[in-house]
Amino acid sequence: MAGSFLTTRFDALLSWGRKYSLFHYPFITACCGMEYMSTACAHYDIDRFGAGMTRFSPRQADMLLVVGTINRKLAPVLKTVYDQMTEPKWVISMGSCANGGGYYHYSYSVVRGCDRIVPVDIYVPGCPPRPEMLVHAITMLQEKIMSELNRLGMDFGPYVLRADSGKQDFVLNTQEVRDMLIAQMKEGAEFSKRTGAKQALVVLGRYDMKLHMDYQTANAIDNLRYCCDIMEPAGVTIVLEPLNHHTNHPGLFLKGIPQSYAICRAVNSPACKIVDDLYHQQVSEGNLIPNLEMAWSEIAAIHLGDNPGRNEPTSGEINYKNIFKFLYNKKYDNTLCMEHGISQRGTKEGEARVIQAYRECDSFEV
Secondary structure, eight states: OTTHHHHHHHHHHHHHTTTTSOEEEEEEOSTHHHHHHHTTSTTTOGGGGTOOEEOSSGGGOSEEEEESOOBTTTHHHHHHHHHHSOSSOEEEEESHHHHHOGGGTTOTTBOSOGGGTSOOSEEEOOSSOOHHHHHHHHHHHHHHHHHHHHHHTOOOOOEEEEOOTTSBOTTOOOHHHHHHHHHHHHHHHHHHHHHOOOEEEEOOBBOOTTSOHHHHHHHHHHHHHHHHHHHTTTTOEEEEOOOOTTTTOTTBSOOOHHHHHHHHHHHTOTTEEEEEEHHHHHHHTOOHHHHHHHTGGGEEEEEEOOTTTSOSTTSSSOOHHHHHHHHHHTTOOSOEEEOOOOSSTTSHHHHHHHHHHHHHHTOOOO
16 A cells, blocks of 8 residues: 555546446436436336436536537537536437437537537437436446456445435345345346446445344344345455444444444355445544454455545544554555545545545555
8 A cells, every 4th residue: 555556546546436326417408308317217217227316516427418409509518517527527428319410410500419529438329219228328338437447457346235224124034125135136246247346335224123133133144144145156245334323324223343343253254244434433433443453354345534524534533644554554455435525625626635635644654
């Protein structure tokens, strides 16, 4: 981690930090918008593919969906929206009108393809294009991003497989819950096969106020064993994320590193480990380095973020230089995920400050 590892790698991670959690900005001008909107419905459900988060500010989006005809008066607006998106960013052109002008190709007022205004990564043909074609385009874009990650020699961090903090699931001992979890694990295994991702983040849901915590723990262990029976042969590791119950997630079952460690040891599978979110654990229990040391055999990934504010390291109270030194001495070689915002949002200075913060944290003495 000293020398080039964190500096080079986190420069790259800043650019590719949103890789498979695609936040899309819909630039809709015509009737293809109907097909786009239907992809959010249950029959298609693009949330399954990590692309269900619609953002109506280009500064919060990394995927631009151009849907419909682009006329010459609108072209500067499209270019402005694209320019306001931060890197990395991708563009999907949806439908014949966006691709090449469609029926209006020869009109004096129509741009003959949005790729004359912005660079396009994936084209969705058809008039109208089918919703499943957009879903397919998103999966193609994910594969394109993955191939670029491989070219850069970067690791794919944990993707969110199950994080429904509003439901009781893992703590229950019912066949209905177990069948649902097994089905979701099979979907996750297929996603990992397609993208090359090796870690799937799972939150164990809410606790049951009517059931003793020890029974809930036993149920969670049993359910995780069923999940590991699916994921271990697929070469995928489930990473459990304990979340703080003081500030962000009251009522969740899994809250701390010691609890997560005990569950992982009981499951006793290489496919069940912990992602240690240092922001959440600073809020919940502090004592970050001793907890890392005690649970080290079960730590598979680490989320970074400072407290308060959950912004970049050095913006709060956590001494990340000491934490990076500890990870260096432990020869940690898994992902460090930038699970945080930017203290100076919406500015180039703020983005530069994030890079500088990681360089400062990496400046420890060996």
